[in-house]
Amino acid sequence: VKDPIRVVITGAAGQIAYSLVYQICSGEVFGKDQSIILHLLDITPMMGVLQGLIMEVEDISLPIVKNVIPTDNEETAFKDVDVALFVGAMPRKEGMERKDLLSANVKIFKSQGIALDKFAKKSVKVLVVGNPANTNCYILAHYAPSIPRENFTCLTRLDHNRAKGQIASRLKISPDLVKNVIIWGNHSSTQFPDVRFSTVVVNGKETSVYEAIQNDNWLKNEFVSIVQKRGAAVIAARKLSSAMSAAKAICDHMRDWWQGTKDNEWVSMGVISDGSYGIEKGLVFSYPIHIKNGKLSIVQDLKLDDWSREMIDKTQKELIEEKNDALTATSS
Numbered sequence: 360v361k362d363p364i365r366v367v368i369t370g371a372a373g374q375i376a377y378s379l380v381y382q383i384c385s386g387e388v389f390g391k392d393q394s395i396i397l398h399l400l401d402i403t404p405m406m407g408v409l410q411g412l413i414m415e416v417e418d419i420s421l422p423i424v425k426n427v428i429p430t431d432n433e434e435t436a437f438k439d440v441d442v443a444l445f446v447g448a449m450p451r452k453e454g455m456e457r458k459d460l461l462s463a464n465v466k467i468f469k470s471q472g473i474a475l476d477k478f479a480k481k482s483v484k485v486l487v488v489g490n491p492a493n494t495n496c497y498i499l500a501h502y503a504p505s506i507p508r509e510n511f512t513c514l515t516r517l518d519h520n521r522a523k524g525q526i527a528s529r530l531k532i533s534p535d536l537v538k539n540v541i542i543w544g545n546h547s548s549t550q551f552p553d554v555r556f557s558t559v560v561v562n563g564k565e566t567s568v569y570e571a572i573q574n575d576n577w578l579k580n581e582f583v584s585i586v587q588k589r590g591a592a593v594i595a596a597r598k599l600s601s602a603m604s605a606a607k608a609i610c611d612h613m614r615d616w617w618q619g620t621k622d623n624e625w626v627s628m629g630v631i632s633d634g635s636y637g638i639e640k641g642l643v644f645s646y647p648i649h650i651k652n653g654k655l656s657i658v659q660d661l662k663l664d665d666w667s668r669e670m671i672d673k674t675q676k677e678l679i680e681e682k683n684d685a686l687t688a689t690s691s
């Protein structure tokens with residue numbers, strides 16, 4: 360068994376963390392031979408709930424978990440961590456304007472960014488899940504300047520998995536036979552789920568999604584809209600936001616970052632833009648990402664037609680507005 364890595368989960372008393380902790384501790388993400396010290400951060404009023412979670416982790420008795428540290432203190436939470444999963448955020452309450460939500464979250468991510476910068480390992484791999492995920496990640500990175508830019512990501516893997524699921528169910532095939540979907544842009548209803556380069560295996564034969572489905576109208580309209588609005592549909596049905604599927608997506612994202620993607624395959628991740636595909640440099644934008652030896656790279660040279668360019672510009676526009684509002688909120 361390898362020496363332990365330190366993994367922090369924020370919002371650890373919440374519903375996503377409740378599904379996530381077991382998967383992390385079971386070795387599915389970092390490997391069965393990788394021991395773990397788990398740091399669990401939440402706010403002071405949730406410390407009692409967190410104790411319950413810790414009792415459950417103890418009761419599952421997983422061999423790779425060396426220690427579990429519950430805390431409401433940022434220094435303890437981020438001290439020497441190798442992996443930081445930012446799940447906690449201020450939820451939207453009734454009557455709250457988008458701007459109020461943004462400014463509440465900017466405060467949280469500014470404070471946590473400063474602490475991450477000060478206390479975490481410089482090699483820390485960061486994944487932001489709490490919404491608005493892209494912009495929270497932007498603020499976090501902004502306040503943690505000593506950590507390399509390529510170590511910051513936000514979660515769009517749930518959207519990616521939803522897109523695979525929709526294609527698979529339309530073709531009545533298993534989702535693992537759907538390859539190379541892309542989520543471009545914001546983790547919001549302006550995201551662009553793009554299957555123009557995706558392939559599927561039907562009856563043992565690999566073919567493009569457009570050829571297999573033979574309905575461009577469905578792919579350009581209904582499919583896009585279902586994926587964009589899937590989060591809201593789950594809330595409407597469950598009266599709670601996606602949690603089990605979000606936890607699975609977090610694990611997929613981190614496992615692929617740790618272990619890499621296959622040649623000629625990619626996944627979707629929000630990363631700090633280097634200007635690829637004409638996106639403003641510095642924006643946290645979801646791209647097709649290839650991973651080798653722990654290094655993320657944006658897949659290049661995919662052709663954009665007028666329709667896809669327009670879809671990408673729309674989600675970029677929303678992200679620029681969010682970023683500007685967030686920066687205004689930090690300075691006020």
Ligand code: NAX
Nearest residue numbers: 370372373374375401447448488489490492514517600605
């Ligand atoms: P919950 O409300 O169940 O849990 C959030 C937890 O965060 C709570 O325990 C709360 O006390 C804690 N928290 C609040 N402020 C904190 C702070 N300053 N420091 C540490 N902890 C703090 O939400 P849950 O369903 O677990 O969702 C968590 C976040 O994920 C939400 O922001 C949600 O919108 C977001 N999501 C993002 C997704 C994505 O794909 N990027 C998908 C799923 C999910 O909707």
